[in-house]
Amino acid sequence: MTKGTGPRKIPVVFYRTRAGREVVRDWLRSLDESALGTRGTVMAAKKSPAKSTAKTRKKRAPRSTAGLVTLDDFLDSEGKREEFEAVAIKEVLAWQIAEAMRESKLSRKRLAERMNTSRSQIGRLLDPKDGNVTLATLQRAAAVVGRKLRLELV
Numbered sequence: 001m002t003k004g005t006g007p008r009k010i011p012v013v014f015y016r017t018r019a020g021r022e023v024v025r026d027w028l029r030s031l032d033e034s035a036l037g038t039r040g041t042v043m044a045a046k047k048s049p050a051k052s053t054a055k056t057r058k059k060r061a062p063r064s065t066a067g068l069v070t071l072d073d074f075l076d077s078e079g080k081r082e083e084f085e086a087v088a089i090k091e092v093l094a095w096q097i098a099e100a101m102r103e104s105k106l107s108r109k110r111l112a113e114r115m116n117t118s119r120s121q122i123g124r125l126l127d128p129k130d131g132n133v134t135l136a137t138l139q140r141a142a143a144v145v146g147r148k149l150r151l152e153l154v
Contacts, residue, residue: 023095024088027128091128093138098126100145114144 016022075081112119124130142149
């Protein structure tokens with residue numbers, strides 16, 4: 001394929017932990033087909049035809065970008081954008097708190113003691129799928145691990 005033909009590749013940067021994990025990329029890969037509908041629609045990737053020999057190979061026409069949609073547009077059309085954004089935010093917050101706990105060599109039990117709460121509350125705080133955590137709890141956890149919680153409207 002010559003330069004300028006085919007779908008435009010968009011560079012994506014994922015945050016990587018010190019251990020080399022890419023939490024957001026892993027989360028996206030963990031989503032099942034029903035969560036996003038048809039991934040082919042989102043990624044706009046068509047299955048390539050079976051490889052052929054050089055003798056029977058035909059020239060392929062440049063791919064059209066007319067049918068491509070962004071992930072945001074797709075989630076908007078499905079009415080699920082807010083839900084996915086909320087889950088993504090909670091997962092990133094849980095990951096950041098867990099990383100700060102590792103850096104501080106702080107166990108769940110010790111965090112619970114310092115926050116004057118139960119270990120089950122800490123479990124909910126660190127569970128990426130549990131969105132039922134108050135801002136006050138997030139602020140207390142951030143303070144205990146030496147961080148500050150910052151919220152902003154964009």
